[in-house]
Amino acid sequence: MSALPTFPIGDLPAMWLRDNCPCAECRDPRSGQKLFQITALPTGLRVGSAGAAAGTAEPAVEVVWEPDGHRSVYPVAWLAANRPGRTDHGDLRTEHGKELWTARDIAGRLPAADWADYLDKPGVRARMLESVLRLGFMLLRAVPQREEQVLEVAETFGYVRETNYGKLFDVRVEPDPNNLAFTSVAITPHTDNPYRDPVPTLQLLHCLVNDADGGDSGLVDGFAAAAMLRREDPEAFEVLTRTPVPFVFRDAGTELRADRPLIGTDSLGRVREVRFNNRSISTLRLPAEELEHLYAAYRTFAELLLRPELQLDLRLTPGDCLVFDNTRLLHARTAFAQDGARHLQGCYADLDGLAGTLAVLRRADTLEPLVEMFAGAGTAEYLGEPVTMAQHMLQAGARAEAAGAPPHLVAAALLHDLGHVAGEVVTGLELMAGTDNRHSHTGADLLGRWFGPEVTEPVRLHVAAKRYLCAVEPDYYDQLSEASKYTLKVQGGVMTPEQAAEFAALPGAADAVAVRRWDEEAKDPNAGTPPFEHFLPLLAALARG
Amino acid sequence: MSALPTFPIGDLPAMWLRDNCPCAECRDPRSGQKLFQITALPTGLRVGSAGAAAGTAEPAVEVVWEPDGHRSVYPVAWLAANRPGRTDHGDLRTEHGKELWTARDIAGRLPAADWADYLDKPGVRARMLESVLRLGFMLLRAVPQREEQVLEVAETFGYVRETNYGKLFDVRVEPDPNNLAFTSVAITPHTDNPYRDPVPTLQLLHCLVNDADGGDSGLVDGFAAAAMLRREDPEAFEVLTRTPVPFVFRDAGTELRADRPLIGTDSLGRVREVRFNNRSISTLRLPAEELEHLYAAYRTFAELLLRPELQLDLRLTPGDCLVFDNTRLLHARTAFAQDGARHLQGCYADLDGLAGTLAVLRRADTLEPLVEMFAGAGTAEYLGEPVTMAQHMLQAGARAEAAGAPPHLVAAALLHDLGHVAGEVVTGLELMAGTDNRHSHTGADLLGRWFGPEVTEPVRLHVAAKRYLCAVEPDYYDQLSEASKYTLKVQGGVMTPEQAAEFAALPGAADAVAVRRWDEEAKDPNAGTPPFEHFLPLLAALARG
Known part of the structure; x- marks a missing residue:
C-alpha cells in the first residue's frame, strides 16, 4: 500500500x-x-x-x-x-491546538453529557474530555449531589491538586456573610489562583444547592479574547505578553506569589496561558511610563473581556459539574439575592492527566461506530448531488490517497461530511436545527472521540475553505456544483478580504483547502470507490496516535 | 524617621x-x-x-x-x-532569583540539616527551604528510614503531587532485573517527567537502603549550565530556547505529551526552566536544516552538562532525603554493582507551596538571633581595622540610611559582614576553614532565614564588588584600608575585564557596589553610630515581606 x-x-x-x-x-x-x-x-x-x-x-x-x-x-x-519538511510545532496547549469561541459558537453544541453516560460509555467520555482540550470545558449533568463527589469526578480523568485550600473548597452563600468573599456581589470573569506557579490547569465546580435568585455562571474563552486584543490593539497585546505582573495571596497560613504576564505566549509567540484576576495583582514596580502603558493595556483587555458576545451564560443546577481549563477560560458569576442557599464544591486538577486519559481511551475505542455511520450514510442522498453521502466521502478519501496525501489528510477527506449523517447514530448529540452551516463543526466534534486536531480541524474548516476559495480564486465559484452554490449562501457566503486573511493565518487552513478540493472532485456518479474497510488500518493507526 | x-x-x-x-x-x-x-x-x-x-x-x-x-x-x-523608577521584575523563579553554582561553589557549604533540627528549629527549617529556592536543593539527614516517610517530608513544606506513578514511587535495584529501567547502568543528568505539563517542580528522594557498590548521586545546576551555553555558544542557546521539543511517555495506562523547549525563558529572556531527558524526546518534525541546527545545539548542551566541574557528587546514605527543584537541577547516578541492595522512595511536590511555607516561617521568626550576633560582634576585632565589627556594620547601615537608600539596601549595608561573626551563634553552620573569601556567601546564606534576595544578594556580592571597583575605577584601590588591600589578595584579586563585564551584568551588581562604598567608608573610629535597635523596625518590616 x-x-x-x-x-x-x-x-x-x-x-x-x-x-x-x-x-x-x-x-x-x-x-x-x-x-x-x-x-x-x-x-x-x-x-x-x-x-x-x-x-x-x-x-x-x-x-x-x-x-x-x-x-x-x-x-x-x-x-x-x-519526513522532515514542514514545521510541526504541534503543541496542543497553545491557541493553535484549540477551537477559539465566542458565546454564539457554542449555541446548540454545549459539550454536555449525563454522568451515567459519561461513566458507562467510553465514546461519550472521550468526546467530553476532548471538549475540555478543544473548547476548554465540559458540563457533566446529573452527577450525584453529595459532598466530596467532585473529587470522584476529578479521579475519572486525573489527579486532584491539593493546595492550601485543601483537596476541595466550598463556595457557599451565607445569608449573613462574615467575610466579604462570601457576599453575593457579581464576580467578573477571572482565572483562579494566578499567584500559584504552577497554576492549577483545571478547575471543577460541582453544584450541590442553587436556590438563590441570580448566581448564574459565565465562561469566557481567554484565548479568543487575547487573539481579539492582538487584532484590535497589537501594542497592548505585546505589553501584556512581555510584562511579568506580581500576583500575590497571603493569609495567616500561607503566602504565595507568582510573577507572570497576563497573557503568556510560547517561544513562537502563540498564546498559551491567560492569568486574569485584579483581586490579587500586587504593586508593580516599573518606570512611570511603563506603568502607564501596562495599565492602559490591562484596562483595554479587561474591557474586552466584558463584552457580552464573549460570555457564555449558563446556570448551574444541582448535580451539574463544570470542568474547565483554568489556563484559558475565565469564569464569572452574576450577583444574586442573599435569601437563597447556594453551595458549590470545587477542586483543582491538571490538564496533562486528562489528556493522557483521553489518549488511552482513544486507543481502546473501536472504530465500529464509524463503520455504522458509513453504512447508514450509504443510503442517504447527498443534498441533490448524483452520489450518496457514502460514495461522496469514499471518493474524497480515495482522491486524497491517490494524491499521496499524508494519513491524517486521507482521513479528513474521507470523514469530512460526517456531521451530515451522524445525527441518528450518536446518542445525546445536539445537532443544530435548521440551516446546515454547522455540519463541519458537528463532524469535527464527533471525530474528536478518536482523532486529534490534525484530523478534526481540516474537517471543521472545510466549509470555511469553500468560502475562502471563492474569495481568493476567481474561477472557483464557477466550478461548484449547483447544490454547493446553494449551500454557500446559508454557510455565510464568499469571505470578505479580511475574513480570507484571517482564515489563511489559521494553522489548519492549508489542510482544509486540500480537503475542500477533494470534496469538490468527489461527486462523480461513475467513479469506482474502495469500500470503507479499505481505510480502516489507516484510521486505526491514526486513532492509536 | x-x-x-x-x-x-x-x-x-x-x-x-x-x-x-x-x-x-x-x-x-x-x-x-x-x-x-x-x-x-x-x-x-x-x-x-x-x-x-x-x-x-x-x-x-x-x-x-x-x-x-x-x-x-x-x-x-x-x-x-x-516609587516608580527602576524596573523590578522580581521573578524569583528565573535565573535572576537564584545563586548559580558549579560543584566547587557548594564545597564546604552543602545545604544540609538533621531531620530533628529541621522539625524543631524554625530557623533551621527556614534556612533549608531557602536553599531549595536559591541553590535548588537541600539535604535532610537522619530522616526515619521507614516506607512512605518521604510523603511526610513533603508535607512539612507543601503538597504531594500525585501522578500516574502514584503518590510515591520506588527506585529499587533488583539483583535479577525484569525490566531495563531497573538495571544498574549509570544515568546521566536529567530532569524528571519532561512530558508532563505542568511538570512537577520539586522532587524528593529518600534513601532507605544503599548497600550497593556505586550508585552515587550527582546534581547539576541546569540554570548555570544554560548560562554557560549562552556565553559559549549564543546561537545554540537561542535554538534551544526557541524550539518546542515533543516529550512523550506512554505505557499501558497512560500517554503523556508536552511540547516545550529544552531551555525555557520568560518574556524577558531569562532562564526559567530546563527540561532535559533524551529517554523521552519523541520524533521532531521540522525542515531538515532546522533539525540539524537543533540536534547540534542539543548535543552541545548535553556535552556541557557532562562537564565534571558542574556536577556535585554526593552519596545518599540511609536516612538521607534529597529535595530538589526539578525545573532547574538535573540529577544523575553512577553505575553500581548488582549484588547490593538499594532502595529509594521518591515523590513530587511543587515550589509554590514551599515558597509559601518559607514566607510564613519568616513572618513568625524573631530577629533575636540577629540581636545576639551583633552583641557578639560588638567585642570582636575587625581584621586589624580601628573599629569593632559591630561599629563597622552599624556605621555602614547609618551611612546608607543617611544617603536615603531604600530599606533593603540599609539592611544589606548593616548586615554585610555577618558572615565574619556568625560562626558560633548559628548551630550547624558549616563555615569555610582557612581563607575568608567566602564570608560574603556565608552571611548571605544566613540572612536568607529572614530576608529575600533584595537583601541577601548585595551582601553575597559585596566582596566581588570590591574586586570589580578596583578593576573599573583606577583610584579605588588606593582608597582601600591596608587590611582591605591585604584581604583582596585572598579574595581573588582585581577582576579581569571579562570578569568585570560579567559582574556588571548581574542583577544585584549596582546594589552591591552601593553597599561596598558604604562598607569602605565605615571604618572611622570617631564616628558615632545608632544602636542596633534603631534598625529593628526597618528589619522587621523587610522580614515580614
Whole structure:
C-alpha cells in the first residue's frame, strides 16, 4: 500500500534519524523510551549504506551507520509520516491546538453529557474530555449531589491538586456573610489562583444547592479574547505578553506569589496561558511610563473581556459539574439575592492527566461506530448531488490517497461530511436545527472521540475553505456544483478580504483547502470507490496516535 | 524617621496609584485582596488634590481623586519603597532569583540539616527551604528510614503531587532485573517527567537502603549550565530556547505529551526552566536544516552538562532525603554493582507551596538571633581595622540610611559582614576553614532565614564588588584600608575585564557596589553610630515581606 520514500535516506539529518532508531537496543519496546544519551552517539555520524530491509512485516529501509556499524530498520510508512519538511510545532496547549469561541459558537453544541453516560460509555467520555482540550470545558449533568463527589469526578480523568485550600473548597452563600468573599456581589470573569506557579490547569465546580435568585455562571474563552486584543490593539497585546505582573495571596497560613504576564505566549509567540484576576495583582514596580502603558493595556483587555458576545451564560443546577481549563477560560458569576442557599464544591486538577486519559481511551475505542455511520450514510442522498453521502466521502478519501496525501489528510477527506449523517447514530448529540452551516463543526466534534486536531480541524474548516476559495480564486465559484452554490449562501457566503486573511493565518487552513478540493472532485456518479474497510488500518493507526 | 516623598504625587501614574489604594473599601484588610475590578475605575481618573494626611499613625499622604471623589491615604514609607523608577521584575523563579553554582561553589557549604533540627528549629527549617529556592536543593539527614516517610517530608513544606506513578514511587535495584529501567547502568543528568505539563517542580528522594557498590548521586545546576551555553555558544542557546521539543511517555495506562523547549525563558529572556531527558524526546518534525541546527545545539548542551566541574557528587546514605527543584537541577547516578541492595522512595511536590511555607516561617521568626550576633560582634576585632565589627556594620547601615537608600539596601549595608561573626551563634553552620573569601556567601546564606534576595544578594556580592571597583575605577584601590588591600589578595584579586563585564551584568551588581562604598567608608573610629535597635523596625518590616 505505502509508497517507497521518494527522498534519499542520506539526505536526512543523521542525528535526527539515528535518535529515532526503533531497535530494541536503542528504545525500550514496552515504553518506547530511549535507552541512550545523545552524547553516546559517535561523532562524525553518517549513513554508511541504506537499502530495502529483508524479512520485515511491512516495507522498511535498513540503514548501516558509520563509523560504529549500528543497524537501524525504519518502516517506510514511518519515514513517510515523519519526513522532515514542514514545521510541526504541534503543541496542543497553545491557541493553535484549540477551537477559539465566542458565546454564539457554542449555541446548540454545549459539550454536555449525563454522568451515567459519561461513566458507562467510553465514546461519550472521550468526546467530553476532548471538549475540555478543544473548547476548554465540559458540563457533566446529573452527577450525584453529595459532598466530596467532585473529587470522584476529578479521579475519572486525573489527579486532584491539593493546595492550601485543601483537596476541595466550598463556595457557599451565607445569608449573613462574615467575610466579604462570601457576599453575593457579581464576580467578573477571572482565572483562579494566578499567584500559584504552577497554576492549577483545571478547575471543577460541582453544584450541590442553587436556590438563590441570580448566581448564574459565565465562561469566557481567554484565548479568543487575547487573539481579539492582538487584532484590535497589537501594542497592548505585546505589553501584556512581555510584562511579568506580581500576583500575590497571603493569609495567616500561607503566602504565595507568582510573577507572570497576563497573557503568556510560547517561544513562537502563540498564546498559551491567560492569568486574569485584579483581586490579587500586587504593586508593580516599573518606570512611570511603563506603568502607564501596562495599565492602559490591562484596562483595554479587561474591557474586552466584558463584552457580552464573549460570555457564555449558563446556570448551574444541582448535580451539574463544570470542568474547565483554568489556563484559558475565565469564569464569572452574576450577583444574586442573599435569601437563597447556594453551595458549590470545587477542586483543582491538571490538564496533562486528562489528556493522557483521553489518549488511552482513544486507543481502546473501536472504530465500529464509524463503520455504522458509513453504512447508514450509504443510503442517504447527498443534498441533490448524483452520489450518496457514502460514495461522496469514499471518493474524497480515495482522491486524497491517490494524491499521496499524508494519513491524517486521507482521513479528513474521507470523514469530512460526517456531521451530515451522524445525527441518528450518536446518542445525546445536539445537532443544530435548521440551516446546515454547522455540519463541519458537528463532524469535527464527533471525530474528536478518536482523532486529534490534525484530523478534526481540516474537517471543521472545510466549509470555511469553500468560502475562502471563492474569495481568493476567481474561477472557483464557477466550478461548484449547483447544490454547493446553494449551500454557500446559508454557510455565510464568499469571505470578505479580511475574513480570507484571517482564515489563511489559521494553522489548519492549508489542510482544509486540500480537503475542500477533494470534496469538490468527489461527486462523480461513475467513479469506482474502495469500500470503507479499505481505510480502516489507516484510521486505526491514526486513532492509536 | 522617613523622609517625605521627594516627588509630586500628581506625577505618579494615576491608574497604578489608585489600583494600590489601601482603604478598606478597595482592599480586604485581612487578605490584602482587591475588592474592585480595574474596569470599575472611572475614566479620566486623576489626582484632584494631595496633602499630608491628618491623624495617621505614620506620616501619610491623602489623595482626593477626580472625578469620583474617592479618598486614598498612602503611607509615605510605602510611597518611598514602591516609587516608580527602576524596573523590578522580581521573578524569583528565573535565573535572576537564584545563586548559580558549579560543584566547587557548594564545597564546604552543602545545604544540609538533621531531620530533628529541621522539625524543631524554625530557623533551621527556614534556612533549608531557602536553599531549595536559591541553590535548588537541600539535604535532610537522619530522616526515619521507614516506607512512605518521604510523603511526610513533603508535607512539612507543601503538597504531594500525585501522578500516574502514584503518590510515591520506588527506585529499587533488583539483583535479577525484569525490566531495563531497573538495571544498574549509570544515568546521566536529567530532569524528571519532561512530558508532563505542568511538570512537577520539586522532587524528593529518600534513601532507605544503599548497600550497593556505586550508585552515587550527582546534581547539576541546569540554570548555570544554560548560562554557560549562552556565553559559549549564543546561537545554540537561542535554538534551544526557541524550539518546542515533543516529550512523550506512554505505557499501558497512560500517554503523556508536552511540547516545550529544552531551555525555557520568560518574556524577558531569562532562564526559567530546563527540561532535559533524551529517554523521552519523541520524533521532531521540522525542515531538515532546522533539525540539524537543533540536534547540534542539543548535543552541545548535553556535552556541557557532562562537564565534571558542574556536577556535585554526593552519596545518599540511609536516612538521607534529597529535595530538589526539578525545573532547574538535573540529577544523575553512577553505575553500581548488582549484588547490593538499594532502595529509594521518591515523590513530587511543587515550589509554590514551599515558597509559601518559607514566607510564613519568616513572618513568625524573631530577629533575636540577629540581636545576639551583633552583641557578639560588638567585642570582636575587625581584621586589624580601628573599629569593632559591630561599629563597622552599624556605621555602614547609618551611612546608607543617611544617603536615603531604600530599606533593603540599609539592611544589606548593616548586615554585610555577618558572615565574619556568625560562626558560633548559628548551630550547624558549616563555615569555610582557612581563607575568608567566602564570608560574603556565608552571611548571605544566613540572612536568607529572614530576608529575600533584595537583601541577601548585595551582601553575597559585596566582596566581588570590591574586586570589580578596583578593576573599573583606577583610584579605588588606593582608597582601600591596608587590611582591605591585604584581604583582596585572598579574595581573588582585581577582576579581569571579562570578569568585570560579567559582574556588571548581574542583577544585584549596582546594589552591591552601593553597599561596598558604604562598607569602605565605615571604618572611622570617631564616628558615632545608632544602636542596633534603631534598625529593628526597618528589619522587621523587610522580614515580614
